[in-house]
Amino acid sequence: MKIVRFGDSALLLNFEQKIDEAINNQVLSLYKQLQEIKEVTFLIPAYCSLTVGFSENTSFKTLSKQIEELNSKSQSTDLELNSKIIEIPVCYQTPYALDMNEVSEKTGLTQQEIIDTHCQETYKVYMLGFVAGFAYLGSLPEQLFCPRKEEPRKEVLVGSVGLAGLQTGIYPANAPGGWQIIGRTPIPTFNPKAEKPTLFKAGDAVKFKPISTSEFEEIEKRVSSNTFNLEEYYG
Known part of the structure; x- marks a missing residue:
């Protein structure tokens, strides 16, 4: 050090x-x-x-x-970091998986293999950065390593789940970005008006859970109508 x-x-x-x-x-x-x-x-x-x-x-x-x-x-000494595990529901289907075909071509995996592999790991929140609330998660299984897009998008939608190198992450707000988008979560991960603005903190652990488009839309409706309770969702 x-x-x-x-x-x-x-x-x-x-x-x-x-x-x-x-x-x-x-x-x-x-x-x-x-x-x-x-x-x-x-x-x-x-x-x-x-x-x-x-x-x-x-x-x-x-x-x-x-x-x-x-x-x-x-x-x-062995310091206990007391990481909490946060499960994030993700729809890996169209229209949310913008780069699924490109990731499939680059990795040689089928769409289902990409989903299964992405969901089997427990990821560590290494840090927050880039934009407020963006959690850098790692490390991806080696078979999912994928370079950033050659031409970044001017806007990636809030909740988009992406891959870049050995990292994965969730966009907490609409923002430009070059990560390969394989899905989207309806769960808000950043709220500047909340007492605790970010869902994640460094040291937390994250798992992804696949959901259907209908499940995505149901949660999204509740979020839009302010009837979705994050604390209730996570018990």
């Missing part, structure tokens, strides 16, 4: 620069522990880095020493 200054009131923790679950666990371990330090003003975890904001009541040198001590302890 390397600690560098990040402006006047923040520092950046850099780990080995690659997407790796063990490295990300180390990031999340420190993320969890640093929440207990009152001088820490904000924390932004990523794949292999952690941005730490601090108040004027501490200094770069003092906080760096605290972090080094915490990191040393976290490497010598």
Whole structure:
């Protein structure tokens, strides 16, 4: 781990620069522990880095020493991250699976094999980024590895589920994007007006569940009419 200054009131923790679950666990371990330090003003975890904001009541040198001590302890003990598992319903059918044929051509898998393979894994939320609430999930089974589209779309619909390299993700809002879209969820994953705006946080686990177009439309109607209760849906 390397600690560098990040402006006047923040520092950046850099780990080995690659997407790796063990490295990300180390990031999340420190993320969890640093929440207990009152001088820490904000924390932004990523794949292999952690941005730490601090108040004027501490200094770069003092906080760096605290972090080094915490990191040393976290490497010598098994920290329980207490990840929760969130099941996301996805319709993998037309008209939601915009790139299913392209993914099938690139992977050599049938549509049903793509769906089955995508749903068999439990994915880790490595980080949030790109747009508010966008969760980078990984890692995909190797047989689903697929490059981004050569020409990104100007707009990808909210709820679209895509693939890119070893990652999968859900668009939390209408946004431009180049991921290969294989389905769509009717579940809202981001609400800026809610007390907890994002459905996901770094360290959570996600599973996908296939649903029919009629099931999609039923949930979508409830969301549109404000009769869909996210907490009730997840018990």
